Structure formats: C-alpha cells, structure tokens
Amino acid sequence: MPAQSYVNGRYVLHDSAAVHIEDRGYQFADGVYEVIAIYGGGIVDEKPHMERFFRSLGELNIPPPASARTIAIILREILRRNRITDGALYLQVTRGVAPRNHAHPPDMKPALVVTGRAVRWPQSFAAVQPIAIVGVADERWTRADIKSVSLLPNILARMSADRTGADDAWMIDGAGYVTEGSSSNAWIVSNGDEIITRQLGHSILAGITRQAILKHFGDALKFTERAFTLEEAKGAAEAFQTSTTALVKPVVKIDGSPIGDGKPGGVTKKVFEAYLTHFAAHASAAPSAAPSAAS
Amino acid sequence: MPAQSYVNGRYVLHDSAAVHIEDRGYQFADGVYEVIAIYGGGIVDEKPHMERFFRSLGELNIPPPASARTIAIILREILRRNRITDGALYLQVTRGVAPRNHAHPPDMKPALVVTGRAVRWPQSFAAVQPIAIVGVADERWTRADIKSVSLLPNILARMSADRTGADDAWMIDGAGYVTEGSSSNAWIVSNGDEIITRQLGHSILAGITRQAILKHFGDALKFTERAFTLEEAKGAAEAFQTSTTALVKPVVKIDGSPIGDGKPGGVTKKVFEAYLTHFAAHASAAPSAAPSAAS
Numbered sequence: 001m002p003a004q005s006y007v008n009g010r011y012v013l014h015d016s017a018a019v020h021i022e023d024r025g026y027q028f029a030d031g032v033y034e035v036i037a038i039y040g041g042g043i044v045d046e047k048p049h050m051e052r053f054f055r056s057l058g059e060l061n062i063p064p065p066a067s068a069r070t071i072a073i074i075l076r077e078i079l080r081r082n083r084i085t086d087g088a089l090y091l092q093v094t095r096g097v098a099p100r101n102h103a104h105p106p107d108m109k110p111a112l113v114v115t116g117r118a119v120r121w122p123q124s125f126a127a128v129q130p131i132a133i134v135g136v137a138d139e140r141w142t143r144a145d146i147k148s149v150s151l152l153p154n155i156l157a158r159m160s161a162d163r164t165g166a167d168d169a170w171m172i173d174g175a176g177y178v179t180e181g182s183s184s185n186a187w188i189v190s191n192g193d194e195i196i197t198r199q200l201g202h203s204i205l206a207g208i209t210r211q212a213i214l215k216h217f218g219d220a221l222k223f224t225e226r227a228f229t230l231e232e233a234k235g236a237a238e239a240f241q242t243s244t245t246a247l248v249k250p251v252v253k254i255d256g257s258p259i260g261d262g263k264p265g266g267v268t269k270k271v272f273e274a275y276l277t278h279f280a281a282h283a284s285a286a287p288s289a290a291p292s293a294a295s
Numbered sequence: 296m297p298a299q300s301y302v303n304g305r306y307v308l309h310d311s312a313a314v315h316i317e318d319r320g321y322q323f324a325d326g327v328y329e330v331i332a333i334y335g336g337g338i339v340d341e342k343p344h345m346e347r348f349f350r351s352l353g354e355l356n357i358p359p360p361a362s363a364r365t366i367a368i369i370l371r372e373i374l375r376r377n378r379i380t381d382g383a384l385y386l387q388v389t390r391g392v393a394p395r396n397h398a399h400p401p402d403m404k405p406a407l408v409v410t411g412r413a414v415r416w417p418q419s420f421a422a423v424q425p426i427a428i429v430g431v432a433d434e435r436w437t438r439a440d441i442k443s444v445s446l447l448p449n450i451l452a453r454m455s456a457d458r459t460g461a462d463d464a465w466m467i468d469g470a471g472y473v474t475e476g477s478s479s480n481a482w483i484v485s486n487g488d489e490i491i492t493r494q495l496g497h498s499i500l501a502g503i504t505r506q507a508i509l510k511h512f513g514d515a516l517k518f519t520e521r522a523f524t525l526e527e528a529k530g531a532a533e534a535f536q537t538s539t540t541a542l543v544k545p546v547v548k549i550d551g552s553p554i555g556d557g558k559p560g561g562v563t564k565k566v567f568e569a570y571l572t573h574f575a576a577h578a579s580a581a582p583s584a585a586p587s588a589a590s
Contacts, residue, residue: 018313
C-alpha cells in the first residue's frame, strides 16, 4: 500500500501530495506544525501536543483549520491508511493560499497537511545512539516559543554541526547561555546529580517531552530550570537532549570535549527509562481522548 | 489567456501550480527569493537582482537550480506567456524535496518557481499614495541580509501595522535603531536635506532600489548611511521607504505623528523622480543582458 497523506480535506497518495506555490507557508513561512509520536497504535501525549498546536496558531492569528475533534479523527485516519503502529505524525497548518503580498486578505482559509511515517522506537537505553554536539550562535527570531515553520536558522545550525562532523548543534544566546538544540531541548546533569534545563520563555520551545519529564519524574529525580553556558555543559557530569522523535538522547561530546567519561551517564539512563514508561502509558487510541479545549 | 507559472522545469497553469508538501521551503523556510520589476517589457536592474539571488543561495549552501542564463530565459518566457510588459517577477528557489528531517540528504535537487504578474507603475509622484507607518520591535533572525523565505516576523510586523490602522511597520533593533520596513528599506530626510538610511550589515537587506538610489544620485543629492532611531525619524523633515514594487513611497505619519507638514516632501519627490528615470533606463530586454557572474 503506497503511503497516503492528508492535504486540505483529501487523503492523497503521498508522492503526489502538493500545495499551491502561493501557499503562504511556502512563500512566507507563515504557518505552524507539530510532530507527535505513535506508540503501539496510540498517540503519545496527544493532549499537550494539540494544546501547543492551537496556541501556536493563536499566536499567529491563524484560525484553526478544523476542530480539535476533527483533527483527532484525521490523525487516526492517517495512521489507519498507512498501517502505522509505531511512528510519527506531522501536522502543518499555514495561513492558506493568496496572491503573494506581505499583507494577507481577511478570511483566508487555512491549509492543513498531515503525514505519517513508521519509526522503530528504541526499547532500551543501550539501543540509543549517543551523539556529539557543537555550540553555535542562536541566530533565530525572538519567538522560538512559537512552533512555526520559520526554521531556516535551525537548519543552518544543523548544517554547522554536519560540517564539523558533529551530530547536532546547541544554540547559544547573546549572553552566552545555551537556549536549546536545533530540534530538541538541552539538558545537563551536575556532579551532584542535579538535572538542569533552561527555563521556559520566548527563547525556547516548550518541548512536550521536556514537560513530561519535569511533570512526572520530579519526585524521583532532582530538576532545576535555569540557563547554563556551554562551558558549564562541558564540565557537567552528563548531558542529553530531548525531543518527540529522539526521546532522551545522551550527549557524550561537546565541541570535541568528552562529557564525564565520554559514555552515556546513569542519570540520563534513569530519565530515558522513566520517559519510555511514560511514552507507553500516555499513548491514546480513541478520538474521544482528543482534547476538548480547542474543539 | 490564463496565467502560467514555471515550476521545476515546466510551464503550468498558475491555478494548478504546486510543489510537494515535503518541499523544504514549505516545511523549513529553507529557500530564497527575488522580486524583480518589469517596465516596458524590460527587466529592471536584472544584474544586481540576479547577483543577490545567487549570493543568497550561496549563504544557504543551496546549489543554483540552473545557470544564470537559463534562469534569464525562463524569466522572459514567463513574461511572454503572461503578456506582461509592466509588472513584477517572483523567483523562489528552495533546497528541494526530501522526507522531513532537519538534516538534509546530500545532492538534493533544488526547486525553482517563477511567477509573473502585471503591475501598473505610477508615472508621477502625485500618483503615489503616501503611507502611515508604526514602529515595532525587530523580532527577526540575525541574518536579514539573506533574502530568505523565512519571513514570518515580517508578516507579524505587517499585521501589527494593520491592527493600528497603519499601512506598514518599521522594525526597531534592540539598541533602539530602525533596521528597515517589513518589506522595504527605511529613509529619512534631515532638516538640512540630508538623506539618511541605515548602513548595510546583517540586520538589513541590501535593497536593489536602495542601492540604485545611492549609486546613481549621489552627485545631485546628499546621502548618509547610518542608523537612526524612530524618535529621530519622527522629528525628520521627510521620510520614505523603498522597495522593488513600491519604488519610492512617502511616509507621512509615524506612530500617529505627522512627519514635517504631514504631506509628501520635496526631497522625496526628487528621489522618486530620479529613480523613475533610472527604472526606465535600466530595464533589460534580451537574455544576453543576463549576468555572467553566476552562469
């Protein structure tokens, strides 16, 4: 069965899934997106993902393309048509199609695209490939908290990592503090087993994986939300990054310097294992589990 | 004759001109563009536009989708097929189509889109509608000198203007200085008839209209390239903005305060008239006039 995607009201063959060249997503990056994990046929942390999606739309004054319940049904239909039980969904909404002009006409019809793909999730910490990262200047706009498709600086950060043979980049703000990874939240573990990640604000995305870790494991682990420099990270006992598709990924090298003993650390392992349990437990199957907030 | 556009090697009906949903322009704003004026059938300042286009591509490490000469031929074919003698061309190149991932595969095939539309150019300064602008925080990334499609902050700036009943917005950097308009360069005229516009750098686009004015009329008019605050602009004798499609547009109100006597000024009129002469004189018709630099 060839892959199918959802584009503006229709399920189409993925190979021919297209949007108009004057879709404002293409010409102006005027849109938002979400990536959501699928585990055992269930949609992981669907409610916070959909809440963030509707918040991003609201920040850009893009009206929702459909109710939360309708979107929940579309997500499941994409899973069904592509026979995905473990994988990821990608949702994108743009302001829609109009003759090119910075100012947009009133009452535009927003465009909705949904794709799905299979992902083989790691079942143990040993299966997770540790990574090396480099620090790069954070060149992004001032509203990284909005999950927009205006991702060019993130792409350039990732390209910088590639050029130096690293796997990813952590971005550093004008004051010298790490904001986040090119598509992840950044964390370090102090020598006292304190787990540190930057506080929320306009300069980082409120990662759903980040939020789940802080919310559910605060009793068993010691967390602090504050900014840290790349120098502090280089001297940390452990480092890792989190995202919807990378889950909890050990960072074993920063700018060429090994972190701790250069191997994935024990605290990172605890966070990974706790998150994997959460991941399995928070996968919702039925559309009735869809959030009502934005319906 | 219905409008036609060029998309990746084919001339297609504009209404059905489409790109794949996994074009990186759509998902990552991973692309660049140009807008070029057409006057009397000729392409205005084609050489500097194409030089900037190839520079933007180079900054993002996107290989040119075709030689400068081939692109020059495509531009003329779009004009011919759409019977445009006065108008504007829009060119966009993105890194191409690939399964969504921040890291892109090597050897991608860049995507090229060209559209054209008719524009009725003002033939006299009296025909130009003066505008009111508001100052907004410049929330963009640090590389506004690259003409990328990562334009969401520009769109939000324009929306801020709309909300306050103004026509456009000038953006203000962290130090309090005006960078540029949401899609134009910003200029003021001092009480001593000195014409001031921000110096080039990473925080503004090197506008082709800006460049033409500075290059060709420096003998007749007095120019200074330096940053100015919105307060200085409010106290200026005149203000205006320049862009490929707006040419030279008088700004008669900033944040609700009239500039000078609240009417388009005499120096702005001189700049407009000089530029209109340049505009007509620098329209190139034959593809042989295409730049050889990037062929």
